Amino acid sequence: MSEERKLAIEVKDVSINYRILNSVSVRKSFLRKRVHEEVFEAVKHISFEIEEGGILGIIGQNGSGKSTLLRSIAGVFAPNAGEIDLHNHSVSLMALGVGFKDNLSGRENIILSGMLLGFSEKEILEKMDEIIEFSEIGDFIDRPVRTYSSGMHSKLAFSITAMLETDIMLVDEVLSVGDERFKKKSLAKMKSLINDKNRTVIIVSHSIPTLKELCDKVLWIHAGEIKEMGEPETVLKNYVEFMK
Numbered sequence: 001m002s003e004e005r006k007l008a009i010e011v012k013d014v015s016i017n018y019r020i021l022n023s024v025s026v027r028k029s030f031l032r033k034r035v036h037e038e039v040f041e042a043v044k045h046i047s048f049e050i051e052e053g054g055i056l057g058i059i060g061q062n063g064s065g066k067s068t069l070l071r072s073i074a075g076v077f078a079p080n081a082g083e084i085d086l087h088n089h090s091v092s093l094m095a096l097g098v099g100f101k102d103n104l105s106g107r108e109n110i111i112l113s114g115m116l117l118g119f120s121e122k123e124i125l126e127k128m129d130e131i132i133e134f135s136e137i138g139d140f141i142d143r144p145v146r147t148y149s150s151g152m153h154s155k156l157a158f159s160i161t162a163m164l165e166t167d168i169m170l171v172d173e174v175l176s177v178g179d180e181r182f183k184k185k186s187l188a189k190m191k192s193l194i195n196d197k198n199r200t201v202i203i204v205s206h207s208i209p210t211l212k213e214l215c216d217k218v219l220w221i222h223a224g225e226i227k228e229m230g231e232p233e234t235v236l237k238n239y240v241e242f243m244k
Contacts, residue, residue: 008200014082057215095172102146
């Protein structure tokens with residue numbers, strides 16, 4: 001009998017909308033009984049599933065809905081329609097501008113982020129030195145995150161998620177930020193995490209070589225819809241041709 005297939009992520013007919021208020025003056029807004037709203041469909045009826053241990057890459061033009069979809073899978077916000085089932089797996093989102101409190105220090109943000117991921121304070125403190133060392137941000141660890149450069153922010157975000165390992169890792173462009181040496185170090189760490197056959201990973205990236213090297217499937221999103229999903233070589237080739 002063949003081994004039963006275990007799913008880690010099911011995305012079922014998910015749609016995500018944004019409401020856009022038209023720009024009007026304060027006086028006009030008082031005079032109008034209703035302010036006209038426009039609805040922007042960022043993600044439109046997307047469905048896919050990933051087995052435990054699967055590595056999915058997501059590619060698409062800026063504004064195609066990639067990061068919006070990823071944040072919804074992470075639970076940052078709920079979809080307007082459809083369903084996302086993580087089958088009780090723990091999940092972490094590695095992305096710039098998500099989860100950090102600007103007025104707290106890097107050290108305090110490590111504790112806060114770890115607790116939001118479901119780890120106890122004891123477990124986080126046991127990993128604290130390892131996270132700080134990997135991040136390479138030195139004395140800035142005890143300074144407010146608002147003083148960090150985007151590169152330092154991404155280093156700390158990557159280090160927290162990489163050292164506090166969850167069942168599902170969602171990575172949004174963080175591998176492409178920072179100096180070349182840290183990029184190589186991050187890629188090596190990501191490869192070691194991926195080697196765990198029980199860990200499921202989704203990587204949003206514009207880097208064709210990264211997606212080719214790391215992923216076993218690629219999802220191409222265009223204007224909020226699935227354009228193609230399949231083998232990395234085929235999907236990425238078609239994407240490059242489309243973008244010419």
